Amino acid sequence: MCGRLSQYHGIHDFVAALSIPNALINYGGDQPLELYNAAPPAQLALFHQEGQFLRADRVRWGWRPHWAMDRAASIKARVDRIAHNPFFRAIWPHRAIIPIDNWFEWVDEGGPKKQPYLIRRKDRAPILCTAIGQYPHAEHEPDEHDGFVFICADSKGGMVAMHDWQPVTLSPELAREWLNPATPKERAEQIMLLQWEPTEAFEWFKVDRPVGNIRNRQSSVINRYQRSV
Structure with a gap:
């Protein structure tokens, strides 16, 4: 996972994908997020569970502990070590789900520049990515130390021969179990290690190289693509 993604649907679209009946505490807003080319330290929408409620917040992508402020913030963590x-x-x-529409990878195909690819689910459903972090809740107001990291796994040789790591993504059923504070930590570890979605759930497309420009945040970065061979 290279550190670039899209999160353009709205909070309520992502809640529907999770199929959680709990009442929603929504600090993420009601409008479409419209993040087509997001990179750290973007504020992304995430879900975590607060008691019986599902809560949505906008939280910075990247985190480091208070005793490591001289180190760069991490944006992802290896599933086998985290x-x-x-x-x-x-x-x-502090488990969370980051719902995204797609992410990007760059591939060396022998040209002067690497070729970007967009990766999404074949069924076009939101991708439910596992994460952990520090974020607001009833007893913790937002502050400068809030942030999160994606959990990433070895993509078994590289998804579409592109990258060695991919986000650990879950089915809605397992995402609900992951979010549930009553799920024992041993079970949560089992879910992230053994039950993430396979490569076969995804498809990929070449996209225009302007996606490489982080200042290019328009929807055009995902609208013009070619199906990969």
Whole structure:
């Protein structure tokens, strides 16, 4: 996962994909998010569970513990290390789902510049990515230390021969279990290690190279593409 994605649907579209009947505490807004080419430290919408309620917030992509402020913020963490890594110990219990529409990867195809690809689900449903982080809740107002990291897994040789790591994504049923505070940490670890969605759930397309320009945030970066061979 290279650190570029799209999150353009609205909070309520993503809630519908999760199929969670709980009442929603929505700090993410009601309008479409319209993030077509987001990169760290963008504020992304995420879901976490607060008691019996599902809560949506906009939180910075990237996090580091208070004792490591001299280090760069992490934007992702390896699934096989995150549960027992001291760097992430403080946020490991704080599970979240980041719903996205697609993400991007860059491939060296022998040309002067790498070719960007858009990756999305074949059924066009939102991609429900696992994450952990520090974010607002009833007893914690938003502050400058809030942030999150994606959980990423070895993509078994590289998704479409592009990249060694991909976000750990879950079915709606498993996403609900992941979010549930009553889910034991041992079960949460099992979900992220063994039950993430396979490569076969996704498809990929070449997209225009202007997506590489982080200042290009228009919908055109995902509208003009070619189906890969």
